[in-house]
Amino acid sequence: MLRRLSENPLRLPHLSPYVPGPDDPAIFWFNSERKDILAEVERRVAAAHAKDRKALEVTLNEAAYHEIQRLERQRDAESKENLGYWRGLIRRIARMTDDEKRTALERTVHHMAKDVAGNFDPRVYQLSRKVVPKLLAGVMRPSDLPRELFGQGAPLIDELLRVEGCVEKLRSLSKHGALVYVPTHCSNLDSIVLAQALEKSHLSPVVYGAGKNLFSNPIISFFMHNLGAYRVDRRIKSALYKELLKTWSCVMIERGYHSLFFPGGTRSRSGLIENHLKLGLVGSAVEAFSENSVRGVARRVFFVPTTINYALVLEAESLVEDWLAEEGGARYIIEDDEFSRLDRWVAFFRKLSGQDTACVIRFGEPLDPFGNEVNDEGCSLAPEGQTIDPVSYTLRGDAPVLDHRRDAAYTRELGELLVERYRSETVIMSTQLVAHVLYRQLVAATPGLGIFARLRLRGEVSVPREELVRQIEVAREALRALGKRGEVRLSRTVSDATPDELLNRALSVWSGYHSRVAARDLGVEITAEDPTLLLYYQNRLVSFAEAIAPPELLEAAREIGQIGVKGGLR
Amino acid sequence: MRPVGILGAGAFGKGLARAARRAGNRVVLFSRFGQDLDDPGIEVVDDLAALAETTPIFIAVPSVFVAEVGCELGVHLDGRHLLVHVSRGLVGPDLRTLSRVLREVSPVRRVGALAGPLDAAGLAQGLPGGAIVGSAFPEVASAVRQAIGGQSLRIYESTDVRGVEIASAIVGLSAIAVGYARAVGAGPSALAVMVTRAMHEAAAVGQELGAERETFWGLAGLGDLVAATLGDGRPELAVGEALGRGENAASAAKAAGANVESLLLAGRMAEYAERVSISAPVTSTVARVIAGELDTELALGALMARSVGRE
Numbered sequence: 078m079l080r081r082l083s084e085n086p087l088r089l090p091h092l093s094p095y096v097p098g099p100d101d102p103a104i105f106w107f108n109s110e111r112k113d114i115l116a117e118v119e120r121r122v123a124a125a126h127a128k129d130r131k132a133l134e135v136t137l138n139e140a141a142y143h144e145i146q147r148l149e150r151q152r153d154a155e156s157k158e159n160l161g162y163w164r165g166l167i168r169r170i171a172r173m174t175d176d177e178k179r180t181a182l183e184r185t186v187h188h189m190a191k192d193v194a195g196n197f198d199p200r201v202y203q204l205s206r207k208v209v210p211k212l213l214a215g216v217m218r219p220s221d222l223p224r225e226l227f228g229q230g231a232p233l234i235d236e237l238l239r240v241e242g243c244v245e246k247l248r249s250l251s252k253h254g255a256l257v258y259v260p261t262h263c264s265n266l267d268s269i270v271l272a273q274a275l276e277k278s279h280l281s282p283v284v285y286g287a288g289k290n291l292f293s294n295p296i297i298s299f300f301m302h303n304l305g306a307y308r309v310d311r312r313i314k315s316a317l318y319k320e321l322l323k324t325w326s327c328v329m330i331e332r333g334y335h336s337l338f339f340p341g342g343t344r345s346r347s348g349l350i351e352n353h354l355k356l357g358l359v360g361s362a363v364e365a366f367s368e369n370s371v372r373g374v375a376r377r378v379f380f381v382p383t384t385i386n387y388a389l390v391l392e393a394e395s396l397v398e399d400w401l402a403e404e405g406g407a408r409y410i411i412e413d414d415e416f417s418r419l420d421r422w423v424a425f426f427r428k429l430s431g432q433d434t435a436c437v438i439r440f441g442e443p444l445d446p447f448g449n450e451v452n453d454e455g456c457s458l459a460p461e462g463q464t465i466d467p468v469s470y471t472l473r474g475d476a477p478v479l480d481h482r483r484d485a486a487y488t489r490e491l492g493e494l495l496v497e498r499y500r501s502e503t504v505i506m507s508t509q510l511v512a513h514v515l516y517r518q519l520v521a522a523t524p525g526l527g528i529f530a531r532l533r534l535r536g537e538v539s540v541p542r543e544e545l546v547r548q549i550e551v552a553r554e555a556l557r558a559l560g561k562r563g564e565v566r567l568s569r570t571v572s573d574a575t576p577d578e579l580l581n582r583a584l585s586v587w588s589g590y591h592s593r594v595a596a597r598d599l600g601v602e603i604t605a606e607d608p609t610l611l612l613y614y615q616n617r618l619v620s621f622a623e624a625i626a627p628p629e630l631l632e633a634a635r636e637i638g639q640i641g642v643k644g645g646l647r
Numbered sequence: 648m649r650p651v652g653i654l655g656a657g658a659f660g661k662g663l664a665r666a667a668r669r670a671g672n673r674v675v676l677f678s679r680f681g682q683d684l685d686d687p688g689i690e691v692v693d694d695l696a697a698l699a700e701t702t703p704i705f706i707a708v709p710s711v712f713v714a715e716v717g718c719e720l721g722v723h724l725d726g727r728h729l730l731v732h733v734s735r736g737l738v739g740p741d742l743r744t745l746s747r748v749l750r751e752v753s754p755v756r757r758v759g760a761l762a763g764p765l766d767a768a769g770l771a772q773g774l775p776g777g778a779i780v781g782s783a784f785p786e787v788a789s790a791v792r793q794a795i796g797g798q799s800l801r802i803y804e805s806t807d808v809r810g811v812e813i814a815s816a817i818v819g820l821s822a823i824a825v826g827y828a829r830a831v832g833a834g835p836s837a838l839a840v841m842v843t844r845a846m847h848e849a850a851a852v853g854q855e856l857g858a859e860r861e862t863f864w865g866l867a868g869l870g871d872l873v874a875a876t877l878g879d880g881r882p883e884l885a886v887g888e889a890l891g892r893g894e895n896a897a898s899a900a901k902a903a904g905a906n907v908e909s910l911l912l913a914g915r916m917a918e919y920a921e922r923v924s925i926s927a928p929v930t931s932t933v934a935r936v937i938a939g940e941l942d943t944e945l946a947l948g949a950l951m952a953r954s955v956g957r958e
Contacts, residue, residue: 447726447756459754461722470726470756473786483757486783486806490756 102281107197140315141167195307242440253455254377262339274438285337323361330365346400348616349641360488363446370468370477382441382498388506397613441502448494504566511583512614514548521633539602549576555625651794652701660707662770666795703729703790710736721753731759735819736908744812759787762815763866764874777801779866781811810862817849819909822875826887845929
């Protein structure tokens with residue numbers, strides 16, 4: 078029953094059709110277009126794979142092979158239902174006529190598309206915008222739940238979540254085209270806090286691909302499904318499925334639906350700012366613009382580089398261990414991390430509720446698909462400030478054309494630009510700064526030691542509090558200088574608090590939430606208690622390490638700067 | 648057919664103009680100082696706006712001027728234009744490639760680099776040869792082929808634009824080393840060791856900068872270096888020979904009679920290699936020779952006295 082509800086989430090009955098108002102966000106139109114969109118996606122995917130006989134056969138074989146592998150591994154109810162179909166298909170392919178193969182392809186694509194497609198119910202949206210922040214805040218501070226539910230005033234979530242950046246411009250751009258938010262990703266909370274940040278900033282809701290694992294809870298599944306999320310099953314490896322996801326995203330953006338995806342792919346295991354992006358969905362947005370240009374539709378696409386910055390990361394311990402295991406050669410997928418445990422959520426939010434800002438979401442300067450900045454009206458701007466027509470990037474001769482190789486090249490270049498923007502739009506939080514300074518002392522105290530050996534030095538290196546505070550001050554000043562040049566951002570706490578307050582704040586945030594203590598306060602000394610956690614939090618500053626190090630710590634900073642570089646974890 | 652645009656009327660710019668005419672194209676050549684090429688098919692202009700109606704546009708100016716002219720030209724261009732530079736330079740301490748500079752200072756994204764064993768005289772005279780276009784955009788390579796390619800000038804293509812640019816720059820530097828080594832009496836075996844070593848250095852630095860290693864063993868790297876070693880008369884060889892005779896960098900540059908990008912690049916390249924912990928003995932020796940820090944005997948010793956091991 079639970080599985081049925083998770084896989085086929087409830088939809089509320091419609092007594093009378095909802096007619097969106099002129100000021101409603103684009104996504105309010107989704108349900109009236111849903112059938113059309115599904116049909117269009119299915120048509121494009123099937124057409125792309127049925128171009129010739131050989132391609133068709135390869136596609137079917139590949140899809141069946143991967144599905145059989147997956148279902149044989151899963152051994153669950155889904156396997157029982159579907160394994161027979163795929164085994165039968167792979168046996169029959171060689172004997173099928175071309176028409177039968179095309180029919181099998183269409184059937185497969187239809188089945189996959191139905192599983193992916195989301196729904197949008199304005200009533201669920203209205204309900205969620207009223208209740209979800211209050212419930213979230215209630216989880217954070219249970220004693221205040223009645224006030225949250227029935228009282229007046231700003232919910233607690235607003236105190237904890239700060240939104241910065243080009244909010245006004247985004248509001249204006251949302252009228253001129255599709256906004257594609259491309260944030261950094263380090264927690265499963267990201268999509269929830271980002272949705273809250275959009276709501277708080279009076280920006281339109283977005284459609285996004287949510288991992289199928291998030292649909293395992295029927296209640297979350299109900300909300301996700303009815304709020305425009307489409308389902309992404311990461312276990313399905315076939316090229317056909319990946320193509321379908323990209324086409325879904327492309328068609329949605331073409332039609333002006335504001336979208337969200339995380340170009341880093343999965344959560345950053347290391348805490349490092351993403352520098353290798355998976356560009357499939359970014360490419361789908363670039364192609365959406367080309368498709369519209371060729372059809373003469375003047376709807377634009379704007380990428381919004383966004384950073385999500387936490388003082389405390391819910392799943393930090395599991396993530397960093399996964400990263401280190403992967404670097405050590407034993408890759409495994411986290412099945413049960415802190416995100417799936419309610420007690421961890423409660424502990425997490427209780428810990429955060431004492432802090433002034435726990436999460437900063439920063440919307441960077443929006444870009445057109447070709448990396449140009451845009452003005453408030455959505456016109457693309459050349460470096461010298463003159464407006465240019467983005468359609469010109471799709472021209473061959475004098476006419477716009479579709480060209481996948483060209484668009485792939487644009488996408489790669491855009492990916493490089495996004496990586497640069499992530500770095501300069503990162504907001505440094507107090508825990509990250511303190512972790513960096515302490516970890517740097519640990520590196521300086523253990524020259525030449527390999528990183529894995531260093532991580533075993535639990536509680537063995539201490540730094541006099543006075544010295545640590547001085548180093549925090551020096552690093553903060555250097556970060557301020559970088560900030561003035563627009564190379565990084567500082568949270569309000571990092572910017573304004575005294576170094577002593579910064580240290581105390583970080584120690585207090587860490588203490589009691591993670592199962593291990595990152596750093597221990599011994600009064601006159603601070604001990605690097607858990608180098609692994611310190612490494613995780615300090616990793617946000619890796620690309621700034623050299624720039625903010627005093628001369629006597631430059632060697633240690635250079636070593637830190639190699640983290641994340643190929644072979645950097647020796 | 649739109650005419651071919653060329654920005655820069657130095658020897659290479661003029662060579663490109665002749666090659667484009669030979670390929671049956673009209674040419675718009677930008678020169679600030681006026682030129683008479685005695686060809687009605689070559690229109691010499693002094694207004695950058697005139698290049699907006701051409702395709703592709705070759706940027707044939709020294710690397711230090713590329714940002715400035717790219718910026719000035721950029722105000723007349725948009726996304727439809729194709730830019731191709733022919734410089735052997737890399738700029739700044741982080742060795743930025745010129746295709747990247749052009750993308751940063753102009754709205755043009757479809758950018759490429761023309762490299763390989765090409766020289767101005769060969770282009771002008773139509774001698775048989777080949778070149779390579781590095782660009783992520785297939786239409787850039789096609790446009791260059793249409794603009795200057797033909798039976799005697801074979802234009803290959805690579806999507807690894809970064810690799811093509813870095814290989815081309817480092818070959819210039821290696822050519823100085825070749826000229827130098829010859830002048831101080833190195834024989835074919837010593838030259839072979841040095842040239843091979845130089846290519847390994849180039850590939851390692853290139854890889855660090857995001858290029859593909861294979862590119863360095865193609866026309867932009869090894870092919871170009873073979874042409875230099877065989878003595879195709881490029882100015883870098885003359886610079887190396889002058890340095891080998893004991894002249895300083897300024898008089899060596901004067902002796903070459905052309906702009907030699909590698910003189911500016913050597914020091915930055917050596918510093919970069921050291922910063923990222925890449926062993927680059929050929930580069931650092933050339934940099935020290937140019938800086939006047941090594942005399943002839945010591946330099947040859949530095950080039951040859953490396954520890955030996957597996958290739």
